[in-house]
Amino acid sequence: METVRNFPVLIIYIFFIGSFIQPLVRNVRISLLLTVAISAVSSAASAAVVYYVRTNGDFLFDVAPWSAPWGIELSIGTLEAFVIAVICSVGTLISIYGIGMVEKEIPARNIKIYNALFLALLGSMTGIAATGDIFNMYVFIEITSITACGIISVKDDKKSIEATVKYLVYSSLASGCILLAIALLYGITGNLNIRYIHHHLTEVMYLYPRNVLLASCLIIVGFGLKAAMFPLHFWLPDAHSSAPTTSSAVLSALVLKAYSVGLIKILTGVFGIVVMSLLPLKTILMYLGSGAVLIGSLLAMTQSRIKRMLAYSSVVQMGYIFLALSLFNRTGFTGALFQILNHALTKTLLFLSAGNIKYYTGKESIEQLKGIGYRMPVTMAVFSVGALSMVGLPMTSGFNSKWYIGYGAIEAGKIGVLIVIVISSLLNAAYYLPVVVSAFFRRPSPGDEIQQPVNLPWFTSVPMIVMAVLIIVLGLYPDPVINFISGAAKIF
Amino acid sequence: MKRITVGLLLGAMLVVLLSTVSEMPQFGSPSNPTHNYVSSRYVGKSALETGAVNVVTGIILDYRAFDTFGEATVIFVAALAVVSVLARGGLSGD
């Protein structure tokens, strides 16, 4: 059982080694299968880590023979094990979908590069979640930035290159802010390990109050820009809507979450509850989260193309996470973690089905989707499950995450947050339900009569069906997951 | 008008940053918080434990080799991304 302690660093290694050998692979088929194989092995290993953390508690792991603070250590707790499991499993499902669909959108000369960047992205996100050293986290953040921009630009057409430039410029601005914060924290404590900085920070906090304040503001701005916290979300609609389908899914579902988990790790691990209470953090996060939810929903309603609407919807769902974190209590934190899982599954499902619609019928705008439910029954059925989960209908996992966040709002006495959640559910319905309704209940335009239903290959339909089933199962029986992740909110 | 507001904003940020500098530890003083048990072990034991005469080499290749692994990965993925955008033939293969 003790060998499971090695699994997190082994997961990181096999993702990167898989990425390194991708350029040597002989043809495109083997490259795609290698991606699926490595992601599947990592999912199994991450499930073992989750089981280990559930029975034995948090653990620390020294990467080199030197122990902290002279060497680098990984700190794996409930939050980290949960996020690593989400990253590996959703990554596996996306790569299975990619077996069929990657060749349709990306030029053939770039597919091996795409797979190498995809595996490196999954590995670096696991690294951000697992590491216990802030400079190591900065290195993994840079790998995530470059690979996340790389999987948009492999498509190699005008819109995606332009969107990539915008994303990369703002992302490197945020990385500069994060590095400056690391420099300030090192200057006043002399350590780079998260536990040791926390220990020294409680001693020197009153000698250098402005340094600590400036470092925390830079961390929030830097991570907030990368995690699309309102009002720093302006790069997201272009980047996520002009990317290939699987890239949009990975970006919306996993990359934003990895950055917000990094933010949570630094705020709770390095700064701790004492410093966080000194800043007006609760108020700021609550206003920014509410702004994201309300204004993002209004912007999503004005979009005419499906992928842009889904991208604005990602801003809204990330706003829920920041709203839940602003409550500073256990139930809210549990709601935020459950929302991480819920949004990862649901947004992946929605983006993959939008990709299917675009490939098989060529339609991109919501207006053209009349009556398409009879031509693509499986795709539109799973899209409806995902849309209902985003709205928050009972029996879906979206309802459970909103329930926990709302319950946490009541516990903290913030009725305003509860009202924002209810209003936003109505707004979500205003832009998701028209798609579902017009797909099944309206006649198609005279141009395209009812044609034969499209037959999807198994590797396209199986991941989507698995995710739709998981959404419903998590909606009906969330307790195993809730019991596991409620142990993560130890500091509240 | 835009230039004036931007100039004022930058001026405000400069004042904030300078007030931070006024309380930072003194430049070049041996009693800074950064010169602690961590760096003295690196200097003192690096010849014994890592065999490196240059202490910085010992740190990046032995004590913090995981960071160097990440940095090599950064170069690799940047090279792949550049090839995907610029090269006509991409990586050979079908």
Add this chain to the structure above:
Amino acid sequence: MSSVVHLANNYIYIASFTLFLIGFSILLLNSNLIKKIIGMNIMDTSVFLLFISQGYIKGRKAPILEGGGSVNPAEYVNPVPSALILTGIVVAVSVTAFLLALTVKLYNLYGTVDMDEIIEIRRSVDGNS
């Protein structure tokens, strides 16, 4: 009065923060892509300057051990920031390379390196953005 002396002693930190703000404003305010890349490099270099200058101790030698026998850590400068900055420089160079490749591709596609002109061209071609 002593705070002014303190500020004057920390002149390197003041220079580093000023360069950070200069790079930050170049990155945000210019629409020319090459200037944005230059601004990003200035910003990153200023953070490296801040990092390294925190490791300096007056009157001590560079951390290359000389002479066998025992080593006295009190004779050498702090080696940790130098090691971190080696990694940081590599990361900054890689991001610059990727951005420059994208700029070359955009120049081939549109004929200009100015972001505002590119958005204008795309808007007039598309109709809706």
